[in-house]
Structure formats: C-alpha cells, structure tokens
Amino acid sequence: MTLYIYYKLRNSKIEFTKYTTLKATTLFDKVWDAHVVEHVEGGPDIVYIDKHLIHEVTSPQAFSGLEARGLKVFRPERTIATPDHNVPTVNQHLPISDEQSRTQVETLKANCEKNKIEMYGLNHPNNGIVHVVGPEQGHTQPGMTMVCGDSHTSTHGAFGAVAFGIGTSEVEMVFATQCIMQSKPMKMRITVDGELSKGVSAKDLTLYVIAQLGTGGATGYFVEYAGSAVRSLTMEGRMTVCNMSIEMGARGGMIAPDETTFEYMKGRTHAPKGEAWEEKLAYWKTLKSDDGAEFDKEYSFKAEDIEPMITYGTNPGMGMGITQSIPAEADIPVSELPSIKQSLAYMDYQLGSQILGKKVDYVFLGSCTNGRIEDIRAFASLVKGHKKVDAITAWIVPGSKKVEKQAIEEGLVEVLEASGFELRQPGCSACLAMNEDKVPAGKYSVSTSNRNFEGRQGPGSRTLLASPLTAAAAAITGVVTDPRDFL
Amino acid sequence: MSVDKFTLLKTSCVPLPNENVDTDQIIPARFLKATSREGFGENLFRDWRFSSSGEPIKDFVLNQAEYSGKVLVAGKNFGSGSSREHAAWAIHDYGFKVVVSSFFADIFRNNALNNGVLPIQVSADFLSSLFNAIEKDNAQKVIVDLEKQELTYNNESCSFEINPYKKDCLLNGFDDIDYLINKKEKIQDFEK
DSSP: OEEEEEEEEETTEEEEEEEEESSOOOHHHHHHHTTEEEEOTTSOEEEEOSEEEEOTTTSHHHHHHHHHTTOOOSOGGGEEEOOOTTOOSSOTTSOOSSHHHHHHHHHHHHHHHHHTOEEOOTTOTTOBOHHHHHHHTTOOOTTOEEEESSGGGGGGGGGTOEEEEOOHHHHHHHHHHSEEEEOOOEEEEEEEESOOOTTOOHHHHHHHHHHHHOTTTTTTEEEEEESHHHHTSOHHHHHHHHHGGGGGTOSEEEOOOOHHHHHHHTTOTTSOOHHHHHHHHHHHTTOSOOTTOOOSEEEEEEGGGOOOEEEOSSSTTOEEETTSBOOOGGGSOGGGHHHHHHHHHHHTOOTTOBOTTOBOOEEEEOHHHHOSHHHHHHHHHHHTTSOOOTTOEEEEOOSBHHHHHHHHHTTHHHHHHHTTOOBOOSSSGGGTTOSSOOOOTTOEEEESSSOOOTTTTSTTOEEEEOOHHHHHHHHHHSBOOOGGGGO | OOOOOOOOEEEEEEEEOOSSOBHHHHSOGGGOOOSSSSSGGGGTTHHHHBOTTSOBOTTSGGGOTTOOSSEEEEOSSBTBSOOOTHHHHHHHHHTOOEEEESOBOHHHHHHHHTTTOEEEEOOHHHHHHHHHHHHHOTTOEEEEETTTTEEEETTEEEEOOOOHHHHHHHHHTOOHHHHHHTTHHHHHHHHO
C-alpha cells in the first residue's frame, strides 16, 4: 500500500489532501480526479475548469445564451480571450473588410468588456492563436483543467494539463458555472522510445502515430505520451504532438511535466513567481503516472522507424513516410477500399503511386500545430540560400504577435525575404481558411497545419500535411521533396 | 437554451454511407461567421450538396426527393475533426432528430446531445443491414424509442446505450446548464 499526497490548489491557497490508495494512478487520473466537483449517478462528472480560453467563432452564441438565461460569467478572471480564427493576416491595423468577420471580432470585444474578461485583441502585443498564446503567456500550467471551444485545445496537454476542446453549449456551461459535465474518458498510453533521425520532427512523430492508429483510433480515450523520444522533445515539439491528439479521435493528449517544462515556464508573465513558484513546482513534480499505473490501451513505437511524413488522403490518418508509395489496392482491406478510393479521387492521386515529385502549388507554414518560433526557424534554416519557386504561393503565418516579433529580432524575416518569402501577421489563416487565405479548388497545398479534410483550406483545395522542413523543401522545389535532401 | 423533449419517433431515413464524415463536411468553416445559432441547416453538407456555382448536386442524397425523414444514417466515425457545435446546429436545423452510425467522434456526440439530437451507436452489422433495407425501400421506416433505448425497423431491433442522466435530459428537455446551476453551492464549496 502506498501513500499518495495530493495538493489541491484553489485561488492560490494550497491545501494538502492526504489519502491512501491501493492503486497506482495515471497522470490523467491525478489531474481529472482533483477537479471532480461531483459524480452524477449514472452520468458524467461535474468537472471544475481552471482556465477557459475563448475566441470569436465559438463564443458569441454562448454569450447570448447566457444572457437569455439572465446569467453573468461566473468567474471572468479564469477566462482569456483572443480573436484568431477569422482575422486577416495582412493589414491588421485596418478595419476588417469582411463584414461578418468584423462583426464576429467586434462581438467578442463587446462581450469581453461587458463580462470583464481579459482580451488580447488584434494588434495587442499578446494577440495570436489561442493555443500559442496560452502557453507563451504562462496561462497554461501543469495540473490544470483547461477547455476552449476548439478541438486543438489538446495542445496545452504538453504541460501536463488536462485540456480538451468543447462545443459552444459547453462554453456557455463554463461561463455560467466554471464547470462542465463530462464523462471520464478511458486512458491510453503511447510510448515512443529511441532517437528521432535527422530531418524528423515532432510533427512527423505525431503524423506517424496517427497513421498507425487511424483517424478514429483513439476515440473515447485521453492519451498520455511517454518514452525517451517524447521526453527529448522541446516544449514546442511536445505542443505539436499533443495538438494533433484529436486527429486520431482522442479527447486530449498529455505529457508529464519535467525540467524541460519548468524551464520553459519560469518567468512567463502569468506563471507563478517567488514562493508561489516553489510551492507549485513541488506539486507539479508529483504529476506523473505511477509505476504500474494501468491504462485501458497501450501502444509502443520506435523513433528510428519514423521518417519525414506526409499525408496523401483526406483525413490525417492517411499518412506515410515521404519515400513510400500510396497503398496499392491489394494492401487495403476490402471494407476500407471505397472510402480510400473516394479520398484519392478527390486528391486526384492513384493507388500505389509515389508521392515524391508530385506537384505543389501552395505552401502554408503556421497554425496552432506549427506556427511557433522553432517552426519558423526550421523553415528558414532549410530555405536559406535557396529561392522560392515562382509558381508557389507561400503563406508564412506566425502563431502570435510574440512569435512575429521574435522572428524579426532573430533575423529570420531577412532570411525568408532573401529567399522570396514574406512573414504575414498572426492568425489561424489557411489552416481552416475562414479568412481570405484560401487555397483554390484543385490546387495542392503542403501545409504544416493539422487537417487535410476535403475543402479544409478552401472549397476544392487539396492538402498534404507535413512538417515545417518538408513544407520548406516543397516551397523551393515546387514538388513534394524529401527535406533530408537539403540537410 | 433548453432543448426540445425527445418523443417516440417513427420516420423514414436519409442514408449517407460515407465513413469518417468530419465536421468540415457537415458545415464548412466559411459558414461559421454567424453570431446566432439559427439557419445553419441550409448549408448542411454544403460542398457535397451544391456545386461551386450553387447548383444542387443531383447525386447527393439530400438532393434526392425519394429520401427524407428525421433520421440520418451515416457511415462509421461520424463527426470527427473540429469541435464546432455548428455541425450539430446544422443537423438539427435541417430537421434531423437522430443520427445512426456504428461509431461517433466524442465531441460531436456531446454537441448533438446538447442540442436534442440523439446519436445512436449500432453494430457494424446492424448498420449495414439498415443501409440495405433503405436501399431496397427508400421509404423504409424506423422507430426510435428512447424510453426503451430501442431502434427498430421491420422486424429488426437493436438496443442502444445512453447514460441515464442524458436520457433523462432528452426525455424532459433539460440541459446541463439547468443542472449545473442547481449545483452552484457545491461548486463554490469546491473552490474554497
């Protein structure tokens, strides 16, 4: 029998709750269980939410719903707002020209003012994609529960938080009560051991895992990523991995916090300071799965098996090593053949064909998956000394104002410009193409974002998901290219 | 916003055998610019339903007059991808009360339930025989009995799962916020 000590952190007061348990527990259980206000008999848990992130697209109906009930935001200090999904990535100093988009952004501003919610509006030095902003401002912390009306909220799990995407009715729930009702998911651990090869990044790791499990392979589960390859990732790499958890259906993904996490967090604006830091640090260090903790499902992979990845179809599970060929008819289970054929018809690709050398028209570097400074550094390092192919339209979109500033300060913008690229202004941009950054019908885009669904980057657009290095290699060659050729 | 009470349903079906239907297909991102919940039904499955010039695409099931009804029968892994509740709003606004599939994405399932749309998960075999029955008879009726947790067509019947709390919500038209507001005191205690 082991004695476990849990710290409960509420409003910066620290309580020590001691209890004994016979069972070794997982990281996920520790964080989830510490936030259960009540278990509804035969139903979901009432889960307390430490941090609620909102943006302009999935919040307006929640605010109006709240108002219709005659309610106010219960804990406005636990909510942070930033417009990101529906903003232009040029001329952000001008009023937004699209009327509906402008209304949506202005509605967010009005709702935040009315409810006393802190907002990083357009041109604010902290503005950016909600999942880039949260960590860089120190809002995201280990052991927290975090939600946002956006499925890529799983990003914050990189810090050992339980973070997941919710719908607008649930956004309204959090506004009204700072809680949501949620059935506890099952637990999955994905272990990747070994060392990633040269030219293989966190994005390739996650695309590899998703290709193994399939687009619904983790539905119903919350994933913990473990293993030496995961441990050796930077925080930005870990965010990329956790970000993509939803692409195999998982509610979220998380990684136990360690020195890499604490090093990243120390000194961030909203991270605890002084004595409070030390107290929280002691708690954060307890946040890991105990030896012998049980998972409902486990997978193990070897880092050495992963090469630069690319997708060839219309869901993120349809990925493969860049030197491989699209599966041949004989290699596909009969039951899956119709949907794969439909997907390839959309892409205008043939069963069994090679992906290397396929024509590319657009390159997108950005999004909550790969719009951070390390991504821009990687892209710039590869294109340095080369020129963008004239026929390629490239959108290099920083994840936040802070990333933009850093790219300028580090001289990355000069490198990009010398190679024929320009840095745009922050936002979700061509990841979901709500703004003007749309890939035209029939065109191929090598994109560092997270989804290759039909029409995702614009009606009729064809998306190939890849890492920043692979996107860079496509931009300077005009075709799908193995980035290792340039390393 | 409380939801409609879910009552016994006898209706024909609309079949959509495609697998992995993501929420970007259910409602493309460019239609998420509205600030209200209404009117998303007209853009449900927009890019499968209409050409780029706005002409109905004849092959798509929502444009085929022989199929109608309040139940959408869909291929496995329905509703994957984006958390946009607009997908559930579009399905509800179009007039569907039930989506039947052999597998649902988690966030979509919650969003549907929060809007009074019942996701019914059935076995792959049941789904495939239901598709066959609809193919044979476009007007094939199904009966959805939430009280008994039973989906029936012809002489075929299968039970489905739903947690008792959510079932109670649907039958009575309650929503989670009604429930949570009554727990305010407990939540405040938890914060201490």
